[in-house]
């Protein structure tokens with residue numbers, strides 16, 4: 209068993225904000241999930257787009273449960289229409305990967321992906337703030353954001369959220385930036401809902 213995955217993450221099944229509902233994935237999200245994997249702009253700093261046929265086969269074989277069942281994994285949906293906007297994940301960074309601030313690794317790690325049409329409206333910020341506030345139920349500990357240094361949108365968002373850049377390292381043939389924040393620093397902020 210992977211010990212990192214045994215460490216706790218967020219337990220809430222649903223979180224709402226002014227504009228958003230963070231919830232578990234369901235079948236109607238599959239088109240949006242496929243788009244996130246195959247859109248060249250969304251994947252520009254994530255290793256490039258994956259072939260649609262491969263992604264479709266994956267969902268055919270595994271169904272939505274492959275996403276819905278993962279701890280700390282949320283679909284970001286429009287609160288009024290329930291339309292799929294993106295995904296927000298707060299899980300554990302495996303000790304096998306480079307980029308850590310503790311000796312043992314397994315820190316909480318935040319990842320966000322929005323459909324291209326939903327960028328530039330503060331939605332990722334709103335979703336991430338809500339998840340980090342909800343996660344402050346856990347003991348205080350570092351939370352990581354890891355992004356390619358070229359991924360300005362991602363790193364700007366991390367900075368707006370209050371993450372500090374700790375340094376860089378090489379992985380996947382690109383320079384990566386490691387940013388960190390204390391989980392409980394998100395406790396004091398005024399709620400978004």
Ligand SMILES: CC(C)(COP(=O)(O)OP(=O)(O)OC[C@H]1O[C@@H](n2cnc3c(N)ncnc32)[C@H](O)[C@@H]1OP(=O)(O)O)[C@@H](O)C(=O)NCCC(=O)NCCS
Pocket residue numbers: 249250251253254318319320321322323326327328329330331332333334354355359361362365368
């Ligand atoms: C990283 C990503 C989620 C950031 O999305 P984003 O929409 O830029 O992030 P935010 O939610 O913080 O929104 C900020 C933008 O919304 C604007 N905005 C509009 N209304 C706003 C509001 N009410 N509140 C806050 N910002 C608002 C801001 O001015 C800013 O615009 P700018 O980018 O033109 O300066 C998105 O670019 C993405 O999905 N990228 C591809 C996947 C990826 O690389 N993920 C990172 C993996 S670690």
